[in-house]
Amino acid sequence: MFGTYLVRELSNRRKQTVIIAIGMALAIALVIVVNAVSAGVRNAQASVLESIYGVGTDITVSQPAAAPGEGDMAGPRFEFGADDGTTTDGTTEISQSRLMAGFGSTTFDASALETVLGVDNVAAATATLSLTNTSFSGELPDFTQMQGGGEGGDVMQAPPTGGADGAGGSAFDVNSFTVEGVDVAGTAVGPLTAATLSDGRAFTADDAGTNVVILDESYATSAELAVGDTTDIGGEDFEVIGIVSSTSADATTASNTYIPLDTAQALADLDGQVSTIYVQATSADAITQVQSDLEEALPDATVNTQADLASSVSGSLSTAGDLISSLGTWLSVIVLAAAFLIAILFTISGVARRTREFGTLKAIGWTNGRIVGQVAGESLVQGAIGGVIGVAVGLLGVLVVNRVAPTLSAGAASTAAVGPGGGPGGGFVGGPMAEQASATSEVTLQAPITLPIILIAVGLAIVGGLLAGAIGGWRAARLRPAEALRSVA
Amino acid sequence: MYLLKNVTKSYDQSKRRVTALSDVTLEIPTGQMVAIQGPTGGGKSTLLQMLGALERPTSGTVSLGDAELSSMADARLAGIRAKEIGFVFQGFNLIPTLTAQENVETALAPMRLSATERASRARKALESVGLGDRGNHRPAELSGGQQQRVAIARAIVKNPAVLLADEPTGNLDEETRDEIMELLEGLWRDQGLTLILVTHDSAVAKRAQRRLHIKQGKVTEKK
Numbered sequence: 151m152f153g154t155y156l157v158r159e160l161s162n163r164r165k166q167t168v169i170i171a172i173g174m175a176l177a178i179a180l181v182i183v184v185n186a187v188s189a190g191v192r193n194a195q196a197s198v199l200e201s202i203y204g205v206g207t208d209i210t211v212s213q214p215a216a217a218p219g220e221g222d223m224a225g226p227r228f229e230f231g232a233d234d235g236t237t238t239d240g241t242t243e244i245s246q247s248r249l250m251a252g253f254g255s256t257t258f259d260a261s262a263l264e265t266v267l268g269v270d271n272v273a274a275a276t277a278t279l280s281l282t283n284t285s286f287s288g289e290l291p292d293f294t295q296m297q298g299g300g301e302g303g304d305v306m307q308a309p310p311t312g313g314a315d316g317a318g319g320s321a322f323d324v325n326s327f328t329v330e331g332v333d334v335a336g337t338a339v340g341p342l343t344a345a346t347l348s349d350g351r352a353f354t355a356d357d358a359g360t361n362v363v364i365l366d367e368s369y370a371t372s373a374e375l376a377v378g379d380t381t382d383i384g385g386e387d388f389e390v391i392g393i394v395s396s397t398s399a400d401a402t403t404a405s406n407t408y409i410p411l412d413t414a415q416a417l418a419d420l421d422g423q424v425s426t427i428y429v430q431a432t433s434a435d436a437i438t439q440v441q442s443d444l445e446e447a448l449p450d451a452t453v454n455t456q457a458d459l460a461s462s463v464s465g466s467l468s469t470a471g472d473l474i475s476s477l478g479t480w481l482s483v484i485v486l487a488a489a490f491l492i493a494i495l496f497t498i499s500g501v502a503r504r505t506r507e508f509g510t511l512k513a514i515g516w517t518n519g520r521i522v523g524q525v526a527g528e529s530l531v532q533g534a535i536g537g538v539i540g541v542a543v544g545l546l547g548v549l550v551v552n553r554v555a556p557t558l559s560a561g562a563a564s565t566a567a568v569g570p571g572g573g574p575g576g577g578f579v580g581g582p583m584a585e586q587a588s589a590t591s592e593v594t595l596q597a598p599i600t601l602p603i604i605l606i607a608v609g610l611a612i613v614g615g616l617l618a619g620a621i622g623g624w625r626a627a628r629l630r631p632a633e634a635l636r637s638v639a
Numbered sequence: 640m641y642l643l644k645n646v647t648k649s650y651d652q653s654k655r656r657v658t659a660l661s662d663v664t665l666e667i668p669t670g671q672m673v674a675i676q677g678p679t680g681g682g683k684s685t686l687l688q689m690l691g692a693l694e695r696p697t698s699g700t701v702s703l704g705d706a707e708l709s710s711m712a713d714a715r716l717a718g719i720r721a722k723e724i725g726f727v728f729q730g731f732n733l734i735p736t737l738t739a740q741e742n743v744e745t746a747l748a749p750m751r752l753s754a755t756e757r758a759s760r761a762r763k764a765l766e767s768v769g770l771g772d773r774g775n776h777r778p779a780e781l782s783g784g785q786q787q788r789v790a791i792a793r794a795i796v797k798n799p800a801v802l803l804a805d806e807p808t809g810n811l812d813e814e815t816r817d818e819i820m821e822l823l824e825g826l827w828r829d830q831g832l833t834l835i836l837v838t839h840d841s842a843v844a845k846r847a848q849r850r851l852h853i854k855q856g857k858v859t860e861k862k
């Protein structure tokens with residue numbers, strides 16, 4: 151009887167069923183999409199962090215940038231002697247490549263690594279040197295001819311504005327990429343732990359001090375380089391021995407190129423200097439202790455934990471994360487509450503409309519329990535229908551998101567602030583190189599669907615149905631059986 | 640069968656207190672056919688509610704056989720209604736979404752019967768009111784007289800001891816009224832029911848063995 155009555159009611163009072171189910175379906179679909187997308191954003195943040203800092207890195211140690219003006223390490227500087235380049239027809243063609251410490255990070259003595267390894271509960275640590283290779287090529291007008299039209303000896307101070315029609319008829323091409331000096335011994339932590347070798351070979355201990363380079367796959371593609379090729383870094387030829395890609399899909403690795411640490415130090419004139427130490431703690435519980443011990447042992451250094459790093463992920467990814475977590479959650483809550491309210495109100499009005507019907511059933515011997523069960527059963531099924539439709543629509547929505555696969559850019563700000571550029575060399579700083587200060591990667595958003603999300607969504611629909619059913623049933627239970635005898639209105 | 644002692648039922652309306660039944664003492668033996676008449680608002684339906692275990696009196700006692708209805712818990716009253724009492728209403732009160740067959744089956748839902756037994760008993764009840772071929776029709780597809788026959792089938796399908804009817808012919812034309820009255824009388828005679836019906840219609844009341852008149856909550860016998 152229960153089943154027959156339920157099916158008859160739902161199919162004959164279709165409007166109520168449809169409205170309650172649609173409301174519930176919308177809410178459930180929204181919950182699924184919001185959950186999946188925010189999980190996707192979280193995954194993207196994790197993969198960005200992983201690709202930049204490596205798998206297993208709990209803590210990084212770096213040194214804040216020194217105040218600008220204290221020397222010339224803050225910016226690239228090209229020094230051209232009058233004899234550089236080849237001169238034809240009064241124009242000098244020059245080409246030079248320089249390697250220097252990356253912006254925003256200061257190098258410090260490698261002995262800090264020993265200090266780090268001496269701290270309790272440090273499982274592994276490795277030091278790297280982050281450099282930027284800037285190559286410059288272009289044409290300079292003959293200085294001797296320029297002297298006449300120029301303003302005395304100030305020619306070099308006029309900023310070259312780029313194109314061939316720029317000031318003084320000069321043409322420049324400035325190119326830069328990041329170079330990471332890494333420990334060739336291969337450690338448990340560090341930037342390369344998040345990378346897989348897609349071609350060639352990894353570093354071995356024999357590579358120490360040699361001019362070999364491993365390239366990031368996307369950089370290799372854009373620079374048209376392959377294993378076995380030779381490329382110029384800091385004015386020297388390097389042999390490409392391997393190509394790596396990020397283990398997390400769609401993210402690039404921490405640096406464009408990787409070379410042995412000692413080679414990097416020698417080439418950049420930074421003997422015994424490093425810029426970042428990657429630290430792994432023995433357990434997650436030990437991280438706080440290791441952090442405070444490190445801060446004590448290295449008072450000048452900045453010590454960041456994974457949690458600090460996560461908050462440093464910026465860019466559209468972080469905007470998307472904020473949007474999803476605030477707007478998405480609130481929207482879900484509001485729509486869910488509205489759907490519940492609709493279900494409750496429609497159930498109550500349904501019970502009011504069926505006063506006579508329930509009175510009659512009571513008069514012929516139906517107990518309150520049986521009537522409450524009937525009302526609750528109807529609402530539950532309406533909610534469940536909404537839940538099933540909602541799951542289907544939600545999955546479709548997630549599928550659309552994954553098809554569109556929006557690309558988010560994420561920057562993990564370097565641990566130290568970027569100092570104002572513009573060393574004494576002047577002119578060339580800024581633009582493309584400033585961006586190198588923070589590692590930027592593009593991540594395509596993939597919203598994962600997990601069984602728990604679906605179960606929670608269906609559970610919410612059932613809770614909504616039960617709630618409406620409980621309230622409607624309570625109303626029905628309060629009806630007097632004598633209502634059946636009320637004269638026909 | 641029924642024994643009412645000093646039954647008073649009063650309702651608290653917004654300002655005043657309405658006494659629908661006032662100190663009613665009444666005995667109705669098993670198998671009697673009783674007609675209740677009286678002016679509107681006199682208390683006919685209220686008396687039927689006492690007899691039908693739908694409401695408890697404000698004071699006094701109502702007993703049906705050995706069962707003391709006035710002091711029973713709701714769930715036990717529902718059990719008495721399910722087993723002992725059949726109800727027929729002026730407005731038929733069929734459930735609009737259910738077919739005739741299913742409407743009749745609702746009266747058997749409180750009993751522990753298999754679905755097949757329920758269906759076959761309902762079908763027999765429909766046959767006994769002459770609607771064996773209309774089981775699959777919904778109320779809206781039936782005439783008023785046919786709807787009241789379905790309601791009568793619903794009332795008798797559980798083989799009750801008592802059949803209570805509140806203006807069972809009030810919504811029907813004269814011809815249909817006579818048909819329904821003949822049906823009820825036939826069931827009363829054949830099944831040994833106690834039949835108590837409220838009616839405005841003297842033609843209907845004349846068929847009864849006993850006629851009661853109710854006015855301002857007071858019951859009097861009418862010869």
Ligand SMILES: Nc1ncnc2c1ncn2[C@@H]1O[C@H](COP(=O)(O)OP(=O)(O)OP(=O)(O)O)[C@@H](O)[C@H]1O
Binds near residue numbers: 657686
């Ligand atoms: N639930 C209730 N609440 C308040 N007053 C009620 C209630 N039920 C009945 N009454 C009052 O009790 C009195 C008797 O009502 P009852 O329905 O028994 O009359 P009746 O004889 O059946 O009238 P009718 O012929 O119009 O059906 C009326 O004055 C009515 O207003």
Ligand SMILES: [Mg+2]
Binds near residue numbers: 683684685805
């Ligand atoms: Mg009445």
